[in-house]
Amino acid sequence: MFGLRFRLIGKECDSSAIRLTAGTIARIEILDKNEKEVPVDSISGIGKIKILGPNCPGSSGGNELIIIGSQETTGTGGVACIKFTVKNFKSILNAQGSIRWDRNVAKYNKLQAIALNNLTYNPLADSSGLVFVWDDGTGAGLTLPDNQVIFELCLTAVGNVGASTDVNFSSNPTLLDFVDVNNNTVPVSLTAGKLTITQASKPLKIYTSLDTTAVGSEFCIKVKADGFTDMESFAFGIRIDTTKLIMKQPCVLSPNNLPNFGCGAINRVPGEDIVRVVWNIATANPYTIPTGGTLFGLCFDVQGPCPDNTTPRITAFGGTFEFEDNAGSNFNISVSDGLVTINCASAPLTVTRNSVSGEKCYKACNGAANMTTTGGRMPYAKYEWIPATGGSSVSNVEDPTKLFPGSYRLRVTDADGKIAISDIVTISAATEILPNASITHENIGGDGAITLNPSGGIPGYTFEWVKLPGSTVLYTTQNIAGVPCGNYALKVSDSRSCVKRDTFRVDCASKVLTLDSIRVTTEIKCFGECNGSARVYVSKGTGTLTYKWDDSAGSVTNPVNNLCAGTYHVTVSDAASNSITATIVVSAPPKINLVANNILPSSGSDGAADASASGGTPSYSYVWRDSLGNVVSGASALRNAFPGPYSLCVTDGNSCIQCLEVIIPRKSNGGGNTISINPVVDNKPGGSGVTCFGVCDGKIILSPSGGATPYSYKWSHNATLNSNIADGLCSGNYKVTVTDATGSSAVSNSINISSPGKVSISLRRISCATDESTADGKYEALITGGTSPYTFSWCNGETTSTAIALEDGRCDLSVTDVNGCQSSESFVVCVTSPNAECFKGLLAISPNNDGLNDRMTISCAQDYVNYLSIFDRWGNLVFSASNYIDQFEGIDNDGNELNEGTYMWVMKVTEGSKNDVYYKGTVTIVK
Numbered sequence: 001m002f003g004l005r006f007r008l009i010g011k012e013c014d015s016s017a018i019r020l021t022a023g024t025i026a027r028i029e030i031l032d033k034n035e036k037e038v039p040v041d042s043i044s045g046i047g048k049i050k051i052l053g054p055n056c057p058g059s060s061g062g063n064e065l066i067i068i069g070s071q072e073t074t075g076t077g078g079v080a081c082i083k084f085t086v087k088n089f090k091s092i093l094n095a096q097g098s099i100r101w102d103r104n105v106a107k108y109n110k111l112q113a114i115a116l117n118n119l120t121y122n123p124l125a126d127s128s129g130l131v132f133v134w135d136d137g138t139g140a141g142l143t144l145p146d147n148q149v150i151f152e153l154c155l156t157a158v159g160n161v162g163a164s165t166d167v168n169f170s171s172n173p174t175l176l177d178f179v180d181v182n183n184n185t186v187p188v189s190l191t192a193g194k195l196t197i198t199q200a201s202k203p204l205k206i207y208t209s210l211d212t213t214a215v216g217s218e219f220c221i222k223v224k225a226d227g228f229t230d231m232e233s234f235a236f237g238i239r240i241d242t243t244k245l246i247m248k249q250p251c252v253l254s255p256n257n258l259p260n261f262g263c264g265a266i267n268r269v270p271g272e273d274i275v276r277v278v279w280n281i282a283t284a285n286p287y288t289i290p291t292g293g294t295l296f297g298l299c300f301d302v303q304g305p306c307p308d309n310t311t312p313r314i315t316a317f318g319g320t321f322e323f324e325d326n327a328g329s330n331f332n333i334s335v336s337d338g339l340v341t342i343n344c345a346s347a348p349l350t351v352t353r354n355s356v357s358g359e360k361c362y363k364a365c366n367g368a369a370n371m372t373t374t375g376g377r378m379p380y381a382k383y384e385w386i387p388a389t390g391g392s393s394v395s396n397v398e399d400p401t402k403l404f405p406g407s408y409r410l411r412v413t414d415a416d417g418k419i420a421i422s423d424i425v426t427i428s429a430a431t432e433i434l435p436n437a438s439i440t441h442e443n444i445g446g447d448g449a450i451t452l453n454p455s456g457g458i459p460g461y462t463f464e465w466v467k468l469p470g471s472t473v474l475y476t477t478q479n480i481a482g483v484p485c486g487n488y489a490l491k492v493s494d495s496r497s498c499v500k501r502d503t504f505r506v507d508c509a510s511k512v513l514t515l516d517s518i519r520v521t522t523e524i525k526c527f528g529e530c531n532g533s534a535r536v537y538v539s540k541g542t543g544t545l546t547y548k549w550d551d552s553a554g555s556v557t558n559p560v561n562n563l564c565a566g567t568y569h570v571t572v573s574d575a576a577s578n579s580i581t582a583t584i585v586v587s588a589p590p591k592i593n594l595v596a597n598n599i600l601p602s603s604g605s606d607g608a609a610d611a612s613a614s615g616g617t618p619s620y621s622y623v624w625r626d627s628l629g630n631v632v633s634g635a636s637a638l639r640n641a642f643p644g645p646y647s648l649c650v651t652d653g654n655s656c657i658q659c660l661e662v663i664i665p666r667k668s669n670g671g672g673n674t675i676s677i678n679p680v681v682d683n684k685p686g687g688s689g690v691t692c693f694g695v696c697d698g699k700i701i702l703s704p705s706g707g708a709t710p711y712s713y714k715w716s717h718n719a720t721l722n723s724n725i726a727d728g729l730c731s732g733n734y735k736v737t738v739t740d741a742t743g744s745s746a747v748s749n750s751i752n753i754s755s756p757g758k759v760s761i762s763l764r765r766i767s768c769a770t771d772e773s774t775a776d777g778k779y780e781a782l783i784t785g786g787t788s789p790y791t792f793s794w795c796n797g798e799t800t801s802t803a804i805a806l807e808d809g810r811c812d813l814s815v816t817d818v819n820g821c822q823s824s825e826s827f828v829v830c831v832t833s834p835n836a837e838c839f840k841g842l843l844a845i846s847p848n849n850d851g852l853n854d855r856m857t858i859s860c861a862q863d864y865v866n867y868l869s870i871f872d873r874w875g876n877l878v879f880s881a882s883n884y885i886d887q888f889e890g891i892d893n894d895g896n897e898l899n900e901g902t903y904m905w906v907m908k909v910t911e912g913s914k915n916d917v918y919y920k921g922t923v924t925i926v927k
Contacts, residue, residue: 063088065178065186067150069167069193074157075200075330079109081152082167082193089148091141092186097176099153100129102165106155106195113152115144124173131174141181157197168192202329203227206236206314206321207336214343214377214416215304219245220254220297221312221340223277228295230286230326237274237317238298241310244342245300247275252299259284261296276317286326306344313337349376349420351412358428359405361498362456367403367427369410376414384411388424405429433457433492433500441507442485448506449481450488457494464491468503485509513541513578518570521559524588526656527616528685528818532586535559536570543575550799552791564588566816569797592616592658594650595725599664601705607641607664609648616652623649624662638664643705665705675707675746677738681753685818686787689753690731692821693785698729698753700736707740714739731755757785759823761815762883764865764910768830769808777806777829786817830863838863839907839919846926847890856888856923858907865910870903870923878903890925900927 030038066087072080095116108123108130121132130153136142144150153167169176169190178186205226213219221238240247251263260282267276275298281287289295314335321333354370373380384393385400388407395403398410410422433456440449454461465475468487480488485508492500515538522533535558538545548571549555551563560570565588573579593615600608613620613636624633625647632638638646643666649659663678682699684691689698702724704711715721716735726734733750766778780802783790794803795811803813808831814824838860847854858868861884868884871877878892884907890898902924909917 064189065089065092066189066191067169068191071194071196073196073198076157076159076161076197078200079154079156080195081112081154082195083113083149083152084193085147085149086144087146089142089144089146089150091143091181092136093139093141093179093181093183094133094135095178096131096133096174097178098129098131098170098172098174099167100170100172101155101167101195102159103128105157105159105163105165105197106167107158109154109156111151111153113149115148115150116142119151129170129172133174139181153193155195157195159197161197161199164194164196166192166194199330201332202229202325203334204323204331205334205336208312208314208338210338210340212341212343212415213302214345215302215306216345217302217416218248218252218299219302219340220252220299222255222297223295223314224292225289225295226291227331228287228289228293230288231281231323232286232326233278233280233322233324235276235278235317235322237269237276237315239274239313239315240300241312242273244303244305244308244310245312245340246303248299248301254297254299255294256296257289257293258295259287266298274315274317302342304342304344306342308342309339310342311337311339343377343415346377346414346416347375349412349414349418350374351410351420351422353422353425356425356427359430360496362430362432362500364430364498365402365404367405368399368401369403369408369425369427370399371410371422373398373412373420376412376418376420377416378414380412380414381417382411382413384413385409386411403427430498431456433461433494433498435490435492435500435502437490437502437504439504439506440481442509445509446482446484448483448485449479450483450490450504450506451479452490452492454478454492457498457500458496460495462493465489466491511540511542511576513545513572513574513580514539515572515580515582518582518584520584520586522561524563524565524586525617525654527588527591529588530562530564532563532565532588533559533561534563534568534570534584534586536572536582536584538572538580541572541574541576541578546573547571548573550793550797552789552799554799564791564818566791571797589617589652589654589656590615592650592652592656594648594658594660595701596648596660596662596703597724599662599703599705599724600709601665601667601707602641602643603667605640605642606667607638607643609638609641609646609662609664611636611638611648611650611660611662613650613652613658616650616656616658617654619653621651623651625649638662643667660701663703663705665703667709675711675738675740675744676705677736677746677748678703678705679736679748679751681751683754684787686756687754688731688756688787689729690755691819692817693731693755693758695821696728696730698731699725699727700729700734700751700753701725702736702738704738704746707738707744707746708742710741712739713737729753756787756817756819756821759786759790759815759817759821760784761813761823761825763813763825763827765830765863766802769806770831772808772831775805775807777808778802778804779806779811779827779829781813781815781825783815786815786821786823787819789818791816828863839909839921841905841921841923843922844924844926845888845890848927854889855886856905857886858884858905858919858921861885861907867908867910868905869907870905872898872903873901888923898925900925 032038068085070083072082074080103126107127111121116134118137119132119134121130123130178188180186207224208221247268251266258279261279265278269276314337323331352372354372357368359367383396383398385395385408386393388409405427407424407426409424412420433454436453436455438451442448463476463478464473465480466473466489468489483506485506488504490502490504518536520532521535522531524532547556547558549560550569551560563586565586567583567585569581569583571579571581592613594613596609596611598610611622622636623631624638626632627645641664643664646662646664647659648662649657651657665676680701681689682701683689691697713722713724714737715726731753733752735750736748737745739745762782764780764782766780769777781792792799792801793814796803796806798805806829808829810826811829812824812826814822816822839858841858842853842856845853845856866884868881869877870879870888878898879888880893881887892898902922904922907919909919
């Protein structure tokens with residue numbers, strides 16, 4: 001709290017206790033912040049003063065061993081080292097004792113700078129002190145000079161800011177005892193060390209650098225700083241040798257990087273060689289200088305003597321450095337002073353050119369210049385070759401030998417920073433050697449040639465020719481002729497031995513794979529047959545040729561057989577991986593359309609019918625057979641026919657046959673005979689009434705009998721159609737009313753025109769492409785609907801149901817059935833297998849048709865063959881789907897809305913030959 005200082009007026013060996021007491025004169029009164037009195041316990045004997053002397057008991061007459069501990073500060077968590085110095089440490093033989101401190105403030109870190117050999121020590125277990133034992137080991141005793149540090153005790157600060165602890169020698173737990181060579185205990189005077197915990201100090205370095213100047217010049221001391229961050233003020237001094245440096249009046253600051261800083265902040269202390277520097281940010285914001293930045297430069301006139309040197313020293317004016325930032329930080333300030341060398345004045349600095357040589361070879365960049373620098377002060381600091389047009393230095397030597405062509409100036413800086421610049425120095429460029437080759441390629445083999453017309457460089461060329469990949473020089477002439485095809489390396493050298501290298505190619509006699517023609521070698525004669533053949537004709541090429549057709553069988557022969565009508569592509573490749581592609585259209589005649597009409601009922605042998613044919617290949621021949629197979633007519637007309645069924649067959653010009661069953665009805669007697677309608681649906685290949693889903697090309701043919709001819713007809717889909725044939729029909733059910741000559745009518749049962757299902761493509765991924773550059777993705781097309789067999793056309797030209805060489809990215813697949821019905825599908829070929837980011841399901845759905853989280857999505861599901869099952873909390877299956885694609889919206893398999901709650905889903909993912917993989921998750925329905 002305070003200290004008392006006394007003047008000693010007693011006699012030698014007198015002593016007096018210092019007591020803090022309350023009596024009649026005054027009482028001890030301490031008030032807290034609320035001005036309330038705080039109870040005080042005082043100890044009367046708090047101190048003692050003794051006047052020492054040689055005859056005093058327990059005194060060595062001022063020759064006792066004195067141990068003094070230093071006072072140190074550090075921030076919490078920091079380490080401070082208490083230095084223990086000694087006086088009168090004379091002929092000490094051994095020692096022991098303890099050192100104690102407050103363990104709530106500090107903990108032991110280490111003991112260092114030990115001047116006592118053979119010292120052993122151990123910190124106490126509770127970190128409140130340490131014990132030590134020492135013996136000089138020689139028996140002669142140890143004497144140390146006064147103020148010698150015997151060791152440094154380093155402690156780690158663990159208390160709060162403001163806390164402190166004395167650090168002193170003690171006899172607890174080990175008795176403190178110093179013994180001299182006479183085995184006498186030496187009296188010890190102790191001054192405790194102290195550790196105080198302060199705010200952590202910030203490092204701040206203020207310094208000047210080594211520099212050089214000359215007598216008679218102006219020199220500016222540049223004061224630099226590291227750690228100058230958010231500063232608001234400072235005050236310090238610079239001590240100058242005024243016999244060598246004279247501060248300019250008025251002051252000159254160069255540079256000046258501080259705001260609100262000017263000559264008013266620079267004050268020469270009268271009668272001293274110190275310049276006081278004071279700065280305050282005033283109203284400006286706190287200021288920061290980057291590490292190594294200059295605060296300011298203070299300029300002086302240099303008066304010598306020379307050569308000499310001086311060290312301007314940064315000093316704590318008034319004993320204390322004053323630096324303040326916007327946080328009120330403590331600073332750990334370090335100072336470094338740079339030596340300034342004073343040289344004598346020198347002659348003017350000049351640069352002259354001796355000789356210049358241009359570039360020897362094209363782009364050799366070996367231009368050279370020989371220069372001489374005189375005057376100034378050596379050593380010269382910098383040589384800089386600067387392009388005449390400006391820019392950065394390209395060389396830092398006086399006589400460069402590797403200059404690019406161009407114009408330059410040499411800029412020289414001497415030791416005093418003075419600069420001299422030369423006249424322009426121009427480095428000429430060498431011209432490039434150009435072979436200027438003309439190549440004659442092989443015509444029949446071994447007749448190639450290369451002719452040169454060289455230019456550039458310095459003429460007097462030599463030539464070397466090598467046929468690659470060899471290394472032997474085959475020709476040394478300027479031109480070569482009668483050479484085989486191949487690559488030739490040329491080396492041209494000029495008279496300066498500058499070299500130009502180039503490579504030329506003499507092409508071989510043409511073996512380019514050439515398409516001559518592609519033809520149908522076997523025509524398809526009848527509709528629906530697949531017995532066509534085609535052949536591609538090519539010439540030239542290298543080695544064995546291979547063929548790849550895109551028919552359904554993926555044929556690799558030439559010719560290709562068993563073709564149906566359609567368009568086909570073939571790729572022909574040779575052994576050099578050259579390929580060409582050709583296209584051929586294989587056509588077939590249209591289907592034969594056979595119709596029987598003008599059917600007359602028979603009363604015995606007077607029935608009749610007429611046949612007409614179209615399509616196929618004219619001309620046509622007809623054969624009528626009765627129910628026993630006997631030929632009853634070889635013409636298109638059937639006459640004198642008995643009632644009953646007949647087989648009508650027509651043969652076209654290509655011997656293609658189409659047959660039809662015709663019924664000759666029995667003639668009624670007086671109209672009493674019932675009318676029979678006898679409808680027949682003209683089915684397409686595959687048995688459907690129409691060729692494709694959604695196509696209206698169905699046909700119904702009636703062969704009525706009974707009643708009285710002629711008949712009239714009325715169809716359900718077209719009441720104005722009066723014919724026994726209805727065509728252009730869509731799939732569906734039809735009825736017809738047949739009326740005979742007597743007005744009797746009959747209505748047919750429902751006649752169905754069936755339709756094949758729509759050609760539908762489902763893609764099953766077998767495996768992804770290995771990577772983005774490998775075409776090995778495998779997908780299988782699963783087809784429903786339409787009429788088999790199917791033909792396939794994948795994006796990469798494959799034509800089977802399974803594609804095995806797909807690249808990653810978009811792919812289009814087209815499928816055509818036997819009737820020419822088509823469907824297409826686009827998809828993306830994947831690159832990698834399922835990963836951790838796939839098969840993550842939406843955790844909650846709210847199926848209220850607001851477009852937000854109405855359905856459960858599962859990432860990547862659309863890319864894989866999968867089967868999804870969803871179970872309620874009791875394990876009951878409530879929903880399932882094959883190849884699930886985000887369609888679950890809280891509806892079970894029976895179409896009922898599911899209750900709110902959490903449901904578990906399991907998805908099985910199938911990947912070709914790999915084992916099935918199962919993924920699980922939960923989804924909560926919120927309503």
